Amino acid sequence: MTARRHTHTLTFLGTGASCGVPSFYCGCKACEEAQVDPRAARDCSGILIAGKQNTLIDAAPELRRQLVREGISRIDQALFTHGHFDHLGGIPQLEFYVRVKTKSPLPIYTGEQTIATIKQQYSFMLDTLDIHLIRAFETICLDGVSYTALPAAHCKDSYGFLIEVGQGDETAAPSPCPSQSSRTAGQKGQKGDGSFLSCIKENIIQDKNEPSPFCPSFCPSRTAYFPDTGPLPPETLEYLQDLDNLIIDSTFSGKNWMPATHHSIDEAIALAELLKPRRTLLTHLAMHFDEPITLKELEHKLLSCESVIQVAYDGLSFEL
């Protein structure tokens, strides 16, 4: 029997909403806790997928500090969920990385509206970016990982990403996963059939450095990353069955001030109970509004849930 071999890790660079925790103007109990417990302090949200290459999803305004904290000295490509400042504001910090260090435009992948925002807001650095459009439901393969762009309920052309990583013995002959048929149900409007399998076969957007992505098994681990979203569209939910990890917007504590475009913590829990992933991680946490909650209180609350639900924190890392 072959032991599972993990090839990639996911690291939370930030897990906060745009206000951050603590906020400079706020003395609520969540902010007080964050002043003394580093695990309760939150930058704006973003993650890094590390394998043979480093792939960034979103560039928070605190990007430089986040990368220094995690000891990351190289970014090979970036994907963007949407163009709001808390997810895109760190992009200028990559300008001199390209001009001085790599001297080669950084490949980035995102939706049409986000590309328009980048072109408008960051015109001074367009020569340092190699911009690629991903349409909804398209899958791209980078460093042996497939990323499927799924519509979020947030702003125009906003996405979450389904992140699938092969696991297994590098030398084993590829064989379809028994549950592959159920895992690839419901794909519409994709190149190929958009599945992990077809992504590997067709290299829909070819990895420039590695013609054959390292995906030895076709039974991938499945992680969904939705940092900003209201109630997910049905066509997106179809893709989120049989997840290993659901990483989900949990912006509000108590009343949801923006129910069409964000989740409250209770709504995120309800989604976890509906989809039943192996694990749910709460992210994009404001913690202040409108009933401030401390990390300690939230972790205690989650103990009573039927599903495994954890609070993500800045610097949390796990194998995919």
Ligand SMILES: [Zn+2]
């Ligand atoms: Zn506060």
Ligand SMILES: [Zn+2]
């Ligand atoms: Zn947003």
Ligand SMILES: [Zn+2]
């Ligand atoms: Zn956000």
